[in-house]
Amino acid sequence: MCTTCGCGSDAVTFDGDHAHSHDGHNAHSHDGHDHSHGPLHANGTGHSHDHGHASIGEHGAHHHHHDTPADQTRTISLEQDVLAKNQLLAERNRGWFAGREVFAVNLMSSPGSGKTSILERTIRDLAGDVPISVLEGDQATSADADRIRAAGAAVVQINTGTGCHLDAHMVTHGVERLNLPRGSALMIENVGNLVCPALFDLGEGARVVVVSVTEGDDKPLKYPHMFRTGEMLLINKIDLLPYVRFDVARCIDHARRINPDIEVLTLSAETGEGMAAWYDWLRAHLPSSAIRERSSQRDAAVL
Amino acid sequence: MHELSLATAIVDTCVGRAAGDRVVRIRVEVGQLAAVLPDSLRFCFELAARGTTAEGAALEILETPGRAECQGCGGKLTLSSPQGRCACGGRLRITGGDALRIKDMEIA
Numbered sequence: 205m206c207t208t209c210g211c212g213s214d215a216v217t218f219d220g221d222h223a224h225s226h227d228g229h230n231a232h233s234h235d236g237h238d239h240s241h242g243p244l245h246a247n248g249t250g251h252s253h254d255h256g257h258a259s260i261g262e263h264g265a266h267h268h269h270h271d272t273p274a275d276q277t278r279t280i281s282l283e284q285d286v287l288a289k290n291q292l293l294a295e296r297n298r299g300w301f302a303g304r305e306v307f308a309v310n311l312m313s314s315p316g317s318g319k320t321s322i323l324e325r326t327i328r329d330l331a332g333d334v335p336i337s338v339l340e341g342d343q344a345t346s347a348d349a350d351r352i353r354a355a356g357a358a359v360v361q362i363n364t365g366t367g368c369h370l371d372a373h374m375v376t377h378g379v380e381r382l383n384l385p386r387g388s389a390l391m392i393e394n395v396g397n398l399v400c401p402a403l404f405d406l407g408e409g410a411r412v413v414v415v416s417v418t419e420g421d422d423k424p425l426k427y428p429h430m431f432r433t434g435e436m437l438l439i440n441k442i443d444l445l446p447y448v449r450f451d452v453a454r455c456i457d458h459a460r461r462i463n464p465d466i467e468v469l470t471l472s473a474e475t476g477e478g479m480a481a482w483y484d485w486l487r488a489h490l491p492s493s494a495i496r497e498r499s500s501q502r503d504a505a506v507l
Numbered sequence: 508m509h510e511l512s513l514a515t516a517i518v519d520t521c522v523g524r525a526a527g528d529r530v531v532r533i534r535v536e537v538g539q540l541a542a543v544l545p546d547s548l549r550f551c552f553e554l555a556a557r558g559t560t561a562e563g564a565a566l567e568i569l570e571t572p573g574r575a576e577c578q579g580c581g582g583k584l585t586l587s588s589p590q591g592r593c594a595c596g597g598r599l600r601i602t603g604g605d606a607l608r609i610k611d612m613e614i615a
Contacts, residue, residue, distance in 0.1 A: 277531055277613045280524060286516050286535070286607045368508040400509035403542055428589045429542040464591045464598050 216367065216374060219346050220360030220381045290404055293372035297379070297407025301390070305491040308390040310406050312430060313414035314423075315396030318440040320348045321473040322414065322482075323391055327355040329476075330483060334490065335388035339378040341370040341395045348393065358382055369400040372407055387492030398427040410489060413466075416441040417448050421455035424462050431462045436469065438482065443472040510543060514551035517566075517609055522559045525614045530561035532613040538604035540573040540589050564612075573604030 285291065301308045311319050320340075327336050338359040340348045349361035360378045362370060375392060384390060392408060394401040413434040415423050418441055424431040431437070437459050439452060456468050469485070471478030521530050537543050545568045552566045573586035579597015586604070593599050 277615045279611050279613050281611045282520065282524065282609045283611070284520060284609045286513050286520075286609060289516060289520075367512070369512070371512070397508075399542070400512075403509055404512075429540075432589045432591070460591065462589060462591045 215365040217363045217365075218360055218377060218381060219349065219363070220358070220378075287403065287405075290372050293376060294405035294407040297372055297375055298409075300379070301407060301409065302491070304384055305387045306384050306390050307388075307410075307486075307490045308392060308406070308408045309486075310392050310394060310401075310408035310411045311414065312394045312398070312401045312411065312434070313396060313416075314398045314419065317396070317414045317416040317419065318473050319393050319396070319414050320351055322438065322440060322471075323357075323393060324351055324355040325473045325476065325479060326391075326483070326486070327352065327357045329479065330486075331356055334483075334487060335385045337382045337384055337388060337390050339370075339375060339382070339390065339392045341374070341393055343367070343395060364395055368395055368397050369404050370394050370406060371404045375406045387490060389486060389490060398423070398430045402427075402429040402433055410435045412436045412438060414438045414440055415455065417444055417450040417452075419450075421451045422458060424455065424458040428462045431459050431466065434463065434466055436467045436485065439468065439470040441472060441474065442470045442477060443475045510547040511551040511555065513543060513607065514548055514555040517552065518555040518559055518561050520609055521564075521612050522561050525560055525612070527560065528614040530556075530564045530612055531615050532565045532567060533561070534567045534569060534610040534612070536569045536571055536606050536608040536610055538571045538573060538606045539587050540601060540605040541607045543607060545570060569610065571604050571606065574602045575599040576602050 297308070311323070313319050323336075323338060327338075330336060336357050338349075338352045338357050340346075340352060340359055340361045341364060342348055342361070343364055343366065345363070346361040349359045352359040360381045362374050362378050364370065364374070370392065378392075379390070382390070392406055394406075411434045413430055413436070415437065417439065420426070424437075437456075439455060442452070445452070452470060459466050459468065467485070469478060469481050471482055473479070517533060517535060521533050535548075537545055537548065548568065549566055556562045556564055573589070574583065575586050575590070575593075576583050577593035577595060577597040577599055579593060580595045582593060582595070583602075584593070584599075586599075586601075589601065589605075591599055
């Protein structure tokens with residue numbers, strides 16, 4: 205069941221310790237509550253909420269049709285992006301994040317690349333420096349959320365059931381249960397999958413793709429859609445490089461063949477090597493640090 | 508797998524707009540760079556439409572080729588998968604074939 209709104213979805217569940225529980229539900233501002241939860245009933249997929257209010261306007265036209273013979277068909281032009289609804293919700297999330305000065309990261313990779321380990325270390329190393337909250341996407345279990353919680357961050361686990369990716373609507377619901385501090389980072393750990401998550405904008409400020417050296421260095425060529433849309437590539441588990449056949453330079457070359465602008469960092473969440481550069485990148489992207497920088501520049505100009 | 512989400516979105520959009528009328532045909536444009544398998548989308552559409560006013564509707568998929576223009580040599584090429592660089596080393600700008608769009612539908 206969706207515990208945020210009590211909408212009874214078996215497909216997608218939310219579990220987190222910073223819940224606003226049902227107050228959050230009453231307060232949340234979806235227009236047309238009954239319709240907005242549609243996606244959570246439909247196998248956790250991003251289905252459109254258009255029916256309902258939108259269709260009321262069509263009803264007049266609908267009654268007209270009864271005058272036409274039954275075998276006659278009419279063509280209705282739609283010219284609508286299939287993902288339009290997700291895009292709309294993603295933009296709403298993006299505006300919400302901007303208003304709160306939250307930097308949201310959509311973290312994507314195949315299963316087992318070390319996304320959760322990177323987050324655990326990041327949360328511990330940046331404790332007291334950068335406030336971090338986490339949305340954990342998995343098909344099942346709260347195992348990752350438990351690890352994140354133990355590392356010291358507020359976390360909401362989203363279980364997508366059979367769903368292979370997070371969508372913007374799930375993020376909206378997940379975020380309702382997190383009390384995100386102003387100027388903080390929200391790490392959204394997507395479902396481990398190098399294909400489907402690439403299509404769904406969550407409203408993030410940046411997309412970070414993780415590849416570990418125990419995978420092939422040809423991953424970017426095999427899964428180009430994922431690498432095409434990322435701002436940052438993290439090559440993880442570099443402590444294992446002596447034991448595996450993984451050519452870092454080749455992997456970077458492959459990634460840039462698909463996406464010439466992608467930034468790359470190599471690191472090990474296990475040993476901590478290379479993590480400092482990742483933290484610098486994260487700090488530099490926090491809206492509040494940009495604001496601090498601007499105001500200090502302004503101060504300097506005044507002086 | 509994400510084709511099921513997309514099929515559900517197509518069904519919901521069309522069923523909503525049809526407002527109770529039967530949907531008999533839907534035309535969808537799928538670009539070759541849109542990361543969607545037409546066969547998988549067809550299969551999922553059948554499942555997603557079941558029990559709705561779009562059940563049994565024909566899903567017509569118009570595949571459009573991926574197109575790109577090289578920022579370096581100015582060459583225009585067609586792509587079947589996303590690439591960021593031309594053979595000359597220049598950056599490619601994708602100019603077409605990444606759409607995923609419901610064109611129109613026929614209702615009865």
